[in-house]
Amino acid sequence: MSLFENYRHLMADATFNLAGAPLHEDxxxxxxxxxxxxxxxxxxxxxxxRIVICGITPGLQQAMNALKExxxxxxNGASVAAAKQAAKETASFSGPMRPNLIAMLDHxxxxxxxxxDTCEQLFDSHRHWVHYTSALRYPVFLNGDNYSGNPGxxxxxxxxxxxxxxxxxxxxxxxxxxxxxxLGPKVGEVFEYLVGRGLLRPEQVLxxxxxxxxxxxxxxxxxxxxxxxxxxxxxxxAETLDAARTQLAQKVRQLRAAD
Numbered sequence: 001m002s003l004f005e006n007y008r009h010l011m012a013d014a015t016f017n018l019a020g021a022p023l024h025e026d027x028x029x030x031x032x033x034x035x036x037x038x039x040x041x042x043x044x045x046x047x048x049x050r051i052v053i054c055g056i057t058p059g060l061q062q063a064m065n066a067l068k069e070x071x072x073x074x075x076n077g078a079s080v081a082a083a084k085q086a087a088k089e090t091a092s093f094s095g096p097m098r099p100n101l102i103a104m105l106d107h108x109x110x111x112x113x114x115x116x117d118t119c120e121q122l123f124d125s126h127r128h129w130v131h132y133t134s135a136l137r138y139p140v141f142l143n144g145d146n147y148s149g150n151p152g153x154x155x156x157x158x159x160x161x162x163x164x165x166x167x168x169x170x171x172x173x174x175x176x177x178x179x180x181x182x183l184g185p186k187v188g189e190v191f192e193y194l195v196g197r198g199l200l201r202p203e204q205v206l207x208x209x210x211x212x213x214x215x216x217x218x219x220x221x222x223x224x225x226x227x228x229x230x231x232x233x234x235x236x237x238a239e240t241l242d243a244a245r246t247q248l249a250q251k252v253r254q255l256r257a258a259d
Contacts, residue, residue, distance in 0.1 A: 003138075004080060014071070019064070022144050034143045035140060035151075040058060040063035040067050041066045041083070041084055042087075043137075049175065051131075052131045052174065053131070053181050054167075056147065056148065058138075066088065069087045070084070073086050102123070106118055108252050114126075131174060136163070140162075184211040203251055208248055210223050223244075
């Protein structure tokens with residue numbers, strides 16, 4: 001029985017309060033020191049995907065959106081499969097980060113590898129080609145707050161369990177030609193670990209993009225060639241970004257040549 005089915009009775013109960021500290025205790029999967037992992041319906045895997053966008057872990061808002069959508073679907077008589085898909089798609093990557101991600105993927109040529117005009121189509125006409133996931137599929141909280149990568153994703157048993165079971169399971173189910181885009185260096189480290197274990201080939205992993213959040217605006221602008229090196233603040237390492245851009249563009253060219 002899947003975790004979705006284990007928690008289906010709670011999600012389908014309109015009187016059950018999903019919220020708690022931060023989610024209801026009955027949704028708790030594990031506790032390890034000051035880390036808590038809760039269930040939220042991020043189980044759906046798009047097995048048609050050609051590209052995978054991977055964050056750290058769902059935040060509280062994403063988790064609540066997924067739980068509420070699963071409840072709505074189940075109360076309306078949807079099948080388990082349909083409810084899982086709707087919950088995942090409702091809560092997946094969206095908002096102001098999306099244009100930044102599209103621009104960076106286009107900048108390194110991912111759209112040419114996929115045979116589309118722009119990666120914006122991955123969020124519209126070609127959304128069936130994208131799988132959204134997280135290194136930690138089920139939401140993790142540190143002292144009740146959203147977990148942002150500290151302590152390290154591979155440093156605690158409960159975190160490593162999610163990577164070695166859930167994320168690894170997704171990789172095995174996804175097509176072998178998928179390319180993976182880790183969002184940020186902490187997720188990039190997880191994919192280095194998975195490559196080292198032989199689950200992925202190095203050329204499948206497009207690590208090194210600046211995280212597409214607004215907090216990274218300067219790094220993104222420089223990566224995209226919209227800001228000169230001379231105008232950068234001391235916080236931005238131009239050499240690191242130059243190297244990442246060159247390496248990523250080369251990887252995409254190699255993917256195209258091998259396709």
